[in-house]
Amino acid sequence: MAQATMDNRNVSAAGAKAPQLAPAKSRVGPLEFHRRRWLWAVFGVTLALLYMPILSLMVFSFNNSRRNVVWQGFTTDYYIRAWNNASLFEAFINSLTIAVVATIVSTIIGAMIALMLWRFRFPFKPAYEGFMALPIVVPEICMGVAMLTFFGGIGWPSGGPWPLNLSAIMIAHIAFCFPFVAIVVRARLAGFNRELEEASRDLGGNEWQTFRYVIVPFLKPGLVAGALLAFTLSLDDFVITFFTSGPNAITFPVKIYSMVRFSVTPEVNAASTVLILITVIATIIAVRLQSPSAAAQ
Amino acid sequence: MESWRRNPLVFAVLALPGTFWLVAFFLIPLGMVWILSFGEKTSILDIAITWTLANYQRALEPIYLEIIWKSVWISAIATALCLLLAYPIAFLIAFMPPRMKTLLLLAMILPFWINMLIRTYALIAVFRRNGYVNAILEWLWELGNSLLMLVGLGDYHLLGERFVPLPMLYNSFALMVGLVYVFLPFMVLPLYATIERLDKSYLEASLDLGASQVRTFFSVTLPLTMPGVISGIILVFIPCLGAFLIPDLLGGTNAQMIGNVITRQFKEANDWPFGSALSFLLMYVTFAALAIRSLLAGRQPRTGY
Numbered sequence: 001m002a003q004a005t006m007d008n009r010n011v012s013a014a015g016a017k018a019p020q021l022a023p024a025k026s027r028v029g030p031l032e033f034h035r036r037r038w039l040w041a042v043f044g045v046t047l048a049l050l051y052m053p054i055l056s057l058m059v060f061s062f063n064n065s066r067r068n069v070v071w072q073g074f075t076t077d078y079y080i081r082a083w084n085n086a087s088l089f090e091a092f093i094n095s096l097t098i099a100v101v102a103t104i105v106s107t108i109i110g111a112m113i114a115l116m117l118w119r120f121r122f123p124f125k126p127a128y129e130g131f132m133a134l135p136i137v138v139p140e141i142c143m144g145v146a147m148l149t150f151f152g153g154i155g156w157p158s159g160g161p162w163p164l165n166l167s168a169i170m171i172a173h174i175a176f177c178f179p180f181v182a183i184v185v186r187a188r189l190a191g192f193n194r195e196l197e198e199a200s201r202d203l204g205g206n207e208w209q210t211f212r213y214v215i216v217p218f219l220k221p222g223l224v225a226g227a228l229l230a231f232t233l234s235l236d237d238f239v240i241t242f243f244t245s246g247p248n249a250i251t252f253p254v255k256i257y258s259m260v261r262f263s264v265t266p267e268v269n270a271a272s273t274v275l276i277l278i279t280v281i282a283t284i285i286a287v288r289l290q291s292p293s294a295a296a297q
Numbered sequence: 298m299e300s301w302r303r304n305p306l307v308f309a310v311l312a313l314p315g316t317f318w319l320v321a322f323f324l325i326p327l328g329m330v331w332i333l334s335f336g337e338k339t340s341i342l343d344i345a346i347t348w349t350l351a352n353y354q355r356a357l358e359p360i361y362l363e364i365i366w367k368s369v370w371i372s373a374i375a376t377a378l379c380l381l382l383a384y385p386i387a388f389l390i391a392f393m394p395p396r397m398k399t400l401l402l403l404a405m406i407l408p409f410w411i412n413m414l415i416r417t418y419a420l421i422a423v424f425r426r427n428g429y430v431n432a433i434l435e436w437l438w439e440l441g442n443s444l445l446m447l448v449g450l451g452d453y454h455l456l457g458e459r460f461v462p463l464p465m466l467y468n469s470f471a472l473m474v475g476l477v478y479v480f481l482p483f484m485v486l487p488l489y490a491t492i493e494r495l496d497k498s499y500l501e502a503s504l505d506l507g508a509s510q511v512r513t514f515f516s517v518t519l520p521l522t523m524p525g526v527i528s529g530i531i532l533v534f535i536p537c538l539g540a541f542l543i544p545d546l547l548g549g550t551n552a553q554m555i556g557n558v559i560t561r562q563f564k565e566a567n568d569w570p571f572g573s574a575l576s577f578l579l580m581y582v583t584f585a586a587l588a589i590r591s592l593l594a595g596r597q598p599r600t601g602y
Binding site for chain 1: 298299300301304307308310311313314315316318319322323324325326327329332333336382385386388390392393394397399403404405408409410411413414415416418419421422423429432458472478481497499500501504510533536538541542546556557560563564569576577579580583587595
């Protein structure tokens with residue numbers, strides 16, 4: 001998302017030095033906000049509060065106790081139990097399947113929309129762009145309710161053999177994922193030098209060849225970043241899935257939700273830890289691909 | 298940019314799948330909800346569209362109006378807390394050297410990528426009766442008690458007969474913490490984006506001309522970063538208002554929001570027309586918020602976001 005567009009203006013003499021928490025001998029300059037202790041204090045406390053619940057959840061998933069607030073010793077027992085919990089495992093596989101399908105389809109559709117918006121001028125373009133951004137701004141619950149009404153109204157079969165029973169969820173996920181992909185890809189396209197396209201044409205390349213050999217290679221980091229964004233969005237979604245899923249199609253967040261409502265259990269901690277790790281790895285890859293050094297190429 | 302007329306085939310191939318998908322699986326569903334909101338329940342399963350306004354009238358009855366009002370209030374306070382917390386953080390990150398910037402920003406937004414349900418669930422473990430906070434408090438209580446014993450005051454039970462866990466879950470406090478916890482990164486990102494682009498020479502000029510840091514902040518920095526502040530407010534306020542999961546898991550019966558009422562209408566109460574009317578009220582609030590933003594943004598120089 002927020003591409004850290006680097007601005008070298010504020011690399012002042014003091015800023016170029018490593019800004020550590022270590023007390024600086026010299027007086028803090030008026031604009032050297034990165035050396036102000038109270039700002040660091042706010043940042044540090046917030047970061048600690050943000051991470052502590054998540055980290056303790058992860059740590060205590062290895063705790064050898066059901067009443068999991070006191071550390072009783074290390075065990076991977078709950079991971080094995082979560083793995084052997086058939087319905088939890090099925091929900092996990094369902095979530096991954098939905099995420100993969102939603103990622104592939106929404107990356108393709110989103111990239112096409114981004115290319116169209118980047119290349120063409122057409123009547124009512126601003127209105128169209130607003131329309132494309134709607135799934136991003138509409139409250140999730142409204143979209144969930146809409147999906148429930150829609151699939152209920154047209155009688156979309158929620159049953160059927162796997163993975164057909166997941167089709168309604170997949171369709172809903174694609175609908176809210178691809179506008180995000182379009183935004184990421186369009187941001188990447190903004191840096192494209194149109195002369196490259198013209199050069200390709202001059203050298204005799206046709207529409208398809210230009211697309212295949214010039215635009216797609218350039219877009220690759222944007223496509224991967226967009227795909228990973230769609231993947232995490234789909235994997236994370238609870239509200240829309242909650243409304244869309246029939247009784248036979250349970251996804252991981254929906255399953256966790258029903259487990260959480262009863263009590264906090266180490267199995268849920270273990271399963272959540274696995275999902276956190278998958279998400280964090282995908283995020284780090286996406287951020288690296290979007291980093292300024294990668295975008296500059 | 299070329300006109301679509303010059304290459305209608307390519308234009309159509311690129312535009313059609315996305316447009317089709319959004320119309321068929323987003324616009325039509327929303328339209329159905331909108332029509333449904335003017336319907337009436339005729340039996341357990343049947344709904345007749347009679348273009349009645351009864352559902353909207355019912356939404357404005359005191360009991361629901363109170364929940365709507367409370368949702369707006371809670372969202373507003375949560376947004377204000379996010380703003381107070383996020384501004385210094387975004388400011389600090391924006392003034393860091395480039396390499397650290399990316400790192401700190403990543404540290405700040407990484408939790409945002411973790412499943413919202415899991416983050417809410419993690420908060421339950423922190424706040425519940427035998428959760429971490431109460432465990433720490435109990436430990437402190439025992440420590441204090443043994444200290445009192447040591448100085449010979451143990452028989453007076455100055456800290457109470459026994460440790461009473463604080464009820465921190467299932468109330469407005471937990472709901473508020475949950476909302477801030479989950480939506481804080483939405484505030485940091487737009488703020489960071491505008492502060493980053495802020496021309497620092499304005500601040501220098503203000504300080505050189507003798508204004509204090511506080512004065513510089515309120516008369517120069519804040520007005521110049523207003524677009525980011527507004528974006529952040531919108532980005533936090535709208536999802537807060539529509540939140541369902543956080544009040545459901547952290548808030549008790551007295552800390553319910555519109556999201557919970559809508560969900561109940563669709564799941565348990567099975568009153569789809571009324572639920573539709575409520576969710577469209579939520580949509581109208583959202584659109585109003587977005588309209589206000591674009592109005593305000595129109596008067597400001599454009600700054601991305």
